[in-house]
Amino acid sequence: MLYINFEHPFDQLRKLALSLNADFKEFQDSAILTLNNDLGKGHVTTYNVLEGLNVRIYDITFNEEFKLTKMEQDPSIIYFLYCIKGHFFHKFENQEDYTKIYPRQNVIYSSAPKSPNIVTFPANVHLRLSAIFVKSVTKPSNSKRRTILESALDDITSFIQKDNPFSYYGEISPVTSKYAKILIDNNRTDAVGKLLVEGAVINTLASQVEHHDAAKEEAQIGFPLTNSEILKISEVAEYIAENIDQSLNIDHLSKxxxxxxxxxxxxxxxxxxxxxxxxxxxxxxxxxxxxxxHTDLNISEVCYKIGFSSRSYFSKTFSERFGLLPSKFKNSLSSDDLVYELTYKSTMSDGIQLSDIEDIIEEAEPRNQEHNITGCLVCQNNNFFQLLEGPKSNVLYIYEKIKKDPRHYDLEILTRKINSNRFFPQWSMALLSEKDELKDTFKDRAVDLNLDTESILQGDNLHISSTVFWRRVLNMIKASKA
Incomplete structure (x- = not known):
């Protein structure tokens, strides 16, 4: 169990990084813990948003159960927690039993000098959690955001006693997830990223307070379900999603x-x-x-995969929801006006030489031309990044071939989407910078790009970074050919 009693959130995160043997980077208004070892994989990021307002974002999976005890030096700190994926457990030290925190559950708690918080993160659970820390500030307000924050906290702080721990394990609150997701998905550390975090924190906080107040009103009028029953409804929804191909009816779910x-x-x-x-x-x-x-399954196979026993009923309901019959929707994906895009990253196998990369390029160029595939391959250190685009069936066929290539491993798809046009009119190879070690070998066959791909190399929110990354690649290639 790790004990943390540092007051500053950055110091807390630094101690957590030392305990996990994780990387730790500190910036002006943020700090990032990066874990990638036997203990787990992912990130924990702390932002200093305003004076007295910090947020910690967990996007991480622990390979072993991890317990954290947090002793606050300042009992005026209030925590607003919201988990969009995974679960964890919380209790005060003087309590015997833990409370399970569910996805999309509204949770608010404080602590007292003699009642530290104990949090347990279970093993092998991908946790995506927003934890907002609010500390009472006595200085006068100088900003509109501060005024909004103080107004939002009035109802909460009015009944929290500093000498006793407070906890509110609320109902499931799906509305808050859209704001919390912005927080958790954000991986920018520049000025734009900071403004994005500030707005998302205020909106998440306001949504949690509003849901807390609404829950009190519903309790007064006698809502027909208890809190434990609402939590169970969330479990039912998860069960349905995991068993969507099965026969699901209300009697079965009820039992x-x-x-x-x-x-x-x-x-x-x-x-x-x-x-x-x-x-x-x-x-x-x-x-x-x-x-x-994203697959080449036919309509009947799709029906089977999603639990529809009647193809005609699937077609009818699909058309009602999306405005097209599934057959027409599938055909539209093969239209000459649409391009299927797939991007991935992978790790080069041990012992890969420059000659192996040359062979990859020699093999790819004619194969891609034959299948009307364009895109771009980037090599950096021991990593490959590639964007493939073209007819969907051809892209999926080529990717299946690429997956089996022994010259790389640990493939991870970054994006799969439909575009109205191609990023790259021809298949290309690109070098990231003038300092790239491949520059001399491929100086006549590749474009030099001054790109920082750190945001793609790190983090689970890769689909966001990859969009920005590839657009920058495209713009630089165009500029180099102008």
Whole structure:
């Protein structure tokens, strides 16, 4: 168990990094812990947003259970926690049992001098968590954001006693997730990133306070489901998503989770704004659309994968939701006006020589031309980055071939999407900078790019970084040919 009693959030994160043997980088208003060893993989980032307001973002998976005890020197600090993926456990030191914190659950707690917080992160659970720390500030307000923050906290701080720990384990709050996701997905450390964090923190905080107040009002009018039943509804939704190809009906779910059909319907209308049956249908349709976009499965195979027993009913409901029959939607993806894009990163195998990279390029150029594939390959240190674009079936075919190539491993797809045009009219190779070690070998065949790909090399939110990265690659290639 790790004990933390440093007051400054950056010092807390530094101690956590030392405990985990993780990398730690500190900037003016942020600090980043990067973990990539036997203990786990991911990032923990702390932002100093305003005086008295900090946020810690967890996007991490621990390979072993990890316990953290936090003793606050200042009991006026209040925590607003919101988890969009995974779960963890919390208790005060003087409590015997832990409370499980679920995805999308609104959680607010404080601490007292003699009652430190104990948090347990379970093993092998991908945690994506926003933790906002608010400290009472006595200085007068000088900004609009500060005024908004103080107004939002009035109701919370009015009933929190500094000498006793306070905890509020609220209901599931899906609305807050759109703000928390902005926080967790953000990986920029420049001025734009800082403004993005400030706005998202204020919105997340306001949403959690608003949901807290609304929950109190609902309790007063007698909402038909208890808090534990609402949490169970979230578990039902997760179960449906994981078993979408199975026969799912309300009687089966009622028996499995111990909730009456009436409770199930009320819970889904409360959390998702629709009946249980509509939720299952819409989830299946969204999964079906994804399979049509990113696989070569035919319509019947897609029906089987998502639990539709009738192809005609699937076609009817798909058309009602998306405005196209699934067959027409699938055909539209092969249109000459649309381009399928797939980007990935991988690690070079041990012993790879420059001659091996030359061979990869020699093999790729004619193969890509034959299949109408364009894109770009970038090599940096021991990493490959590649964008493939062209007809969807051809791109998927080429990628399957690439996956089996023994000259690299640990492939990770960064983006899969449909574009209206190609980024690269011809297949290219690019070097990242004038200092690239491959420059001399490929000086007549590659474009020099002064790009910093650190944001792509690190972090689980790679789809965001890769979009920015490839657009910069495209712009630099165009500039070099102008």
């Amino acid at each position: 499995t989770f111990g909730l009456s059909p009436k409770k199930l319907q009320a819970g889904f209308r409360h959390l998702f704004g629709e009946s249980l049956g509509n939720f299952i249908t819409h989830l299946r349709l969204e999964k079906g659309k994804e399979l049509l976009q």
